[in-house]
Amino acid sequence: MNTLTKIALSLSASLVLVACGQNLKDTHPDQLLTKRLAIFKKFTKAFEPLGLVARDRQPYVKADFVAQALVLQELSMQPWEYFSKEGNYPPTRAKLEVWTQPDAFKSEQLAFKSKVDALVQVSASADMTAIKDSVEAVQKSCKSCHDKFRNDTASKR
Numbered sequence: 001m002n003t004l005t006k007i008a009l010s011l012s013a014s015l016v017l018v019a020c021g022q023n024l025k026d027t028h029p030d031q032l033l034t035k036r037l038a039i040f041k042k043f044t045k046a047f048e049p050l051g052l053v054a055r056d057r058q059p060y061v062k063a064d065f066v067a068q069a070l071v072l073q074e075l076s077m078q079p080w081e082y083f084s085k086e087g088n089y090p091p092t093r094a095k096l097e098v099w100t101q102p103d104a105f106k107s108e109q110l111a112f113k114s115k116v117d118a119l120v121q122v123s124a125s126a127d128m129t130a131i132k133d134s135v136e137a138v139q140k141s142c143k144s145c146h147d148k149f150r151n152d153t154a155s156k157r
Contacts, residue, residue: 024091033092036082039075046071047138050119054135062124065131069116069123072138076116080109093151108145115141 026034049068052058088099098105119134 026091028086028089030086032082032084032087033089036079036087039079039082042075043072043079046075050135051139054132060126060128060131062126066120066123069120073116073120076113077109080106095149095151098149105145105149108141108148112138112141112145 026032046068049058050065050072053060053065083094083098083105085099088094088096115134115138119131119138122130122134125131
């Protein structure tokens with residue numbers, strides 16, 4: 001194997017490792033990144049069943065739907081405290097704008113909370129049009145915040 005081939009293979013292996021770098025350890029003493037990611041995972045776990053109902057993939061069962069909406073509501077304001085200035089360290093996917101545009105970031109949080117609260121309000125109604133619209137509004141709120149404040153790849157700071 002010639003030197004150029006070895007370099008190419010080494011570079012390829014490095015790129016694979018960088019691509020897999022999403023699993024880097026949180027080495028911060030307060031584990032702020034780990035704490036907020038754990039809450040976001042709970043968001044997903046609470047929201048997925050609601051989305052399945054809204055997309056007609058699962059039946060609407062009032063008690064279950066309301067319970068999941070309430071769990072999401074309880075979680076809706078929890079992760080934000082872990083976005084303190086001390087929480088800006090690798091391997092965060094948060095953009096620098098989280099810290100340089102705190103008012104805009106807070107506005108996205110409040111919009112999300114408002115959409116989740118509205119979802120809770122319609123969750124027991126059995127009005128599938130209102131429920132679907134509300135689930136979609138929550139999804140759009142998540143996407144809006146991600147578009148503005150989250151990198152698609154691991155931070156390169």
